[in-house]
Amino acid sequence: EVQLVESGGGLVKSGGSLRLSCAASGFSFTSYDMNWVRQAPGKGLEWVSWISSSTNYIYYADSVKGRFTISRDNAKNSLFLQMNSLTAEDTAVYFCVRAGSTNWNRNPPVLLSFDVWGQGTMVAVSS
Amino acid sequence: QSALTQPPSASGSPGQSVTISCTGTSSDVGAYNYVSWYQQHPGKAPKLMLYEVTRRPSGVPDRFSGSKSGNTASLTVSGLQAEDEADYYCSSYAGSKNYIFGTGTKVTVL
Numbered sequence: 602e603v604q605l606v607e608s609g610g611g612l613v614k615s616g617g618s619l620r621l622s623c624a625a626s627g628f629s630f631t632s633y634d635m636n637w638v639r640q641a642p643g644k645g646l647e648w649v650s651w652i653s654s655s656t657n658y659i660y661y662a663d664s665v666k667g668r669f670t671i672s673r674d675n676a677k678n679s680l681f682l683q684m685n686s687l688t689a690e691d692t693a694v695y696f697c698v699r700a701g702s703t704n705w706n707r708n709p710p711v712l713l714s715f716d717v718w719g720q721g722t723m724v725a726v727s728s
Numbered sequence: 729q730s731a732l733t734q735p736p737s738a739s740g741s742p743g744q745s746v747t748i749s750c751t752g753t754s755s756d757v758g759a760y761n762y763v764s765w766y767q768q769h770p771g772k773a774p775k776l777m778l779y780e781v782t783r784r785p786s787g788v789p790d791r792f793s794g795s796k797s798g799n800t801a802s803l804t805v806s807g808l809q810a811e812d813e814a815d816y817y818c819s820s821y822a823g824s825k826n827y828i829f830g831t832g833t834k835v836t837v838l
Contacts, residue, residue, distance in 0.1 A: 645817060645829055645830065645832045646817050646819070646829040646832075647829065648827040648828070651825075651827075660825040660826075663826075696773060701776065701779065701785070709825050711760070711762055712821070712827065713762060713780055714764045714780070715764070715774075715819070716776045716785060718773035718774050718775070719773060720773050
């Protein structure tokens with residue numbers, strides 16, 4: 602069974618840091634680009650960051666650029682998100698998401714879908 | 729970049745059809761055929777329903793279909809069933825290595 606399981610969420614004070622992890626199983630992790638997508642309480646979805654399978658491409662939403670760092674360990678089938686300088690606006694459920702496929706014929710390449718989602722981990726930032 | 733605009737709610741009786749719009753700009757929905765749709769039941773993770781405007785992943789019923797005209801994409805659910813009651817979000821590539829989602833639509837099966 603294809604599965605993504607996030608961990609590492611919790612309550613942190615404004616200005617603090619947190620590191621999220623995502624354990625992947627049931628598919629060839631090294632073959633897929635991965636993402637983090639978040640959802641504030643009662644709100645819509647927001648794409649946060651993308652890392653290609655080989656880590657050659659890494660992109661961030663403007664809202665987290667310079668504060669968040671995405672990384673992966675292909676040997677351990679794991680995805681990470683290091684979050685620094687957290688603010689109340691970062692409060693959300695963070696989903697680990699697999700990219701279904703990527704159009705590598707474009708420059709920069711384009712993700713075509715987010716096809717597998719984890720259940721999410723809640724991050725709450727208190728002021 | 730602003731979220732794509734969706735109606736807050738839509739509804740239909742079992743067996744009927746409901747169509748949800750997703751309006752963007754000439755820089756996102758209008759510029760690329762990279763629109764996807766996601767279904768989210770309360771407290772659950774989103775599920776991919778359509779990608780590249782009209783393509784269905786395996787396992788998604790053909791009751792779900794998509795289209796696009798100009799800056800607006802649409803998701804149609806035909807033959808509404810009780811389990812279709814959920815929130816639906818569209819998403820589009822927005823250029824400059826950015827992806828944006830819609831504001832979300834709550835579909836109610838009457």
